[in-house]
Amino acid sequence: MRSRIxxxxxxxxxxxxxxxxxxxxxxxQTVRVVGSHRFHEDDLIASLGLKLGSNVDVQAxxxxxxxxxxxxxxxxxxxxxxPLSAGIAVEYDVTDATGFxxxxxxxxxxxxxxxxxxxxHEKVPLFGGEAxxxxxxxxxxxxxxxxxxxxxxxxxxxxxELHTHGINGPxxxxxxxxxxxxxxxxxxxxxxxxxxxxxxxxxxTKRLIGDDYSAARVHDSLATGLSFLYGNKGYLxxxxxxxxxxxxxxxxxxxxxxxxxxxxxxQYRLKSVAWSGNNVIPTAELETxxxxxxxxxxxxxxxxxxLQDAQKDYRAKGYLVAKIEPVPxxxxxxxxxxxxxxxxxxxxxxxxDLHMTGLDQGALDKLKRNWxxxxxxxxxxxxxxxFLRDNSSLINANGRAKTIKILQNPTADKSVxxxxxx
Numbered sequence: 001m002r003s004r005i006x007x008x009x010x011x012x013x014x015x016x017x018x019x020x021x022x023x024x025x026x027x028x029q030t031v032r033v034v035g036s037h038r039f040h041e042d043d044l045i046a047s048l049g050l051k052l053g054s055n056v057d058v059q060a061x062x063x064x065x066x067x068x069x070x071x072x073x074x075x076x077x078x079x080x081x082x083p084l085s086a087g088i089a090v091e092y093d094v095t096d097a098t099g100f101x102x103x104x105x106x107x108x109x110x111x112x113x114x115x116x117x118x119x120x121h122e123k124v125p126l127f128g129g130e131a132x133x134x135x136x137x138x139x140x141x142x143x144x145x146x147x148x149x150x151x152x153x154x155x156x157x158x159x160x161e162l163h164t165h166g167i168n169g170p171x172x173x174x175x176x177x178x179x180x181x182x183x184x185x186x187x188x189x190x191x192x193x194x195x196x197x198x199x200x201x202x203x204x205t206k207r208l209i210g211d212d213y214s215a216a217r218v219h220d221s222l223a224t225g226l227s228f229l230y231g232n233k234g235y236l237x238x239x240x241x242x243x244x245x246x247x248x249x250x251x252x253x254x255x256x257x258x259x260x261x262x263x264x265x266x267q268y269r270l271k272s273v274a275w276s277g278n279n280v281i282p283t284a285e286l287e288t289x290x291x292x293x294x295x296x297x298x299x300x301x302x303x304x305x306x307l308q309d310a311q312k313d314y315r316a317k318g319y320l321v322a323k324i325e326p327v328p329x330x331x332x333x334x335x336x337x338x339x340x341x342x343x344x345x346x347x348x349x350x351x352x353d354l355h356m357t358g359l360d361q362g363a364l365d366k367l368k369r370n371w372x373x374x375x376x377x378x379x380x381x382x383x384x385x386x387f388l389r390d391n392s393s394l395i396n397a398n399g400r401a402k403t404i405k406i407l408q409n410p411t412a413d414k415s416v417x418x419x420x421x422x
Contacts, residue, residue: 072137352379
């Protein structure tokens with residue numbers, strides 16, 4: 001929504017000419033900000049920068065409105081002023097912006113999150129732990145964090161960045177980080193991880209020891225690793241909590257011991273698997289390489305293997321962009337899980353042009369004769385791996401291993417041009 005600012009003149013004293021009022025200054029008697037459901041009125045008034053009892057003119061009221069809008073916390077703003085016998089009363093009518101995200105202190109370890117948020121709020125009244133992704137509020141908060149840390153003896157520049165959930169996922173948080181002093185991880189403890197062996201804990205944390213500390217990186221790395229580790233044992237809803245970092249030794253050296261809570265949850269067994277959206281491949285064929293049966297522990301690894309097999313079946317039939325989305329439904333009564341495999345088959349691709357370079361002409365001629373996909377044939381997306389394997393002796397003649405550059409380029413007419421550069 002485009003931001004709006006409206007100026008409404010309410011001249012209740014008819015004896016004051018409009019031009020005279022616009023060019024005069026008046027004592028500011030009262031200020032109101034109404035319409036917000038997110039912010040306290042006192043915080044909005046403080047952010048306007050207007051002082052009760054001061055002399056203001058119309059331009060000062062507009063500049064205050066501009067300041068408030070530039071923070072990014074509002075979608076719209078209207079204001080009106082009323083002349084009084086001893087000055088003026090001003091009222092701002094606002095609409096909150098949407099799209100606020102939680103803010104996290106990614107590597108700021110010198111103060112607790114609660115105490116830091118409270119200290120920053122005193123400097124930036126519109127900050128209470130959440131912020132919009134656009135506007136000047138983020139810059140104000142970054143500067144305020146730096147000032148608070150400086151008072152604590154930690155002089156550092158603070159930056160912010162947007163955090164995404166998973167690869168190519170949605171933006172789900174705003175991270176503030178020290179850009180000058182970067183804490184390093186000295187040690188890490190996983191609490192609540194009773195099912196993990198000592199070796200598993202070491203394997204899942206050793207890549208983070210000695211690295212620059214980032215709460216987001218620690219959380220995301222462990223969430224990925226433990227989802228597979230626990231998922232392969234049927235603990236499909238394991239949760240990794242927010243890391244807590246404690247300074248070890250000199251605060252300016254910023255070595256930290258990190259504690260990460262793990263909630264293991266229940267172990268689930270498979271109840272059922274249902275396929276939908278599959279028209280090209282019958283359900284019976286998709287279920288042929290069944291690794292999981294009803295009643296088995298819901299092994300995430302075996303489920304992934306089944307999905308990969310189904311994906312290969314589609315690729316072999318020319319459906320190169322087919323997608324299979326497993327949608328689980330959990331039953332907490334008997335700790336079972338049912339999956340709906342939602343398939344989007346996509347377009348059928350056919351063989352386009354074949355290009356081979358980098359070998360002597362005799363070898364290239366033999367390879368082209370051995371290639372069994374003709375132009376216009378359904379493109380078997382699994383064929384190329386078998387072709388390279390079956391012709392490895394010809395490709396690596398005289399014992400010289402070849403580095404092969406492979407290009408499979410889908411075209412607008414749903415064909416695939418294959419280029420092999422040896």
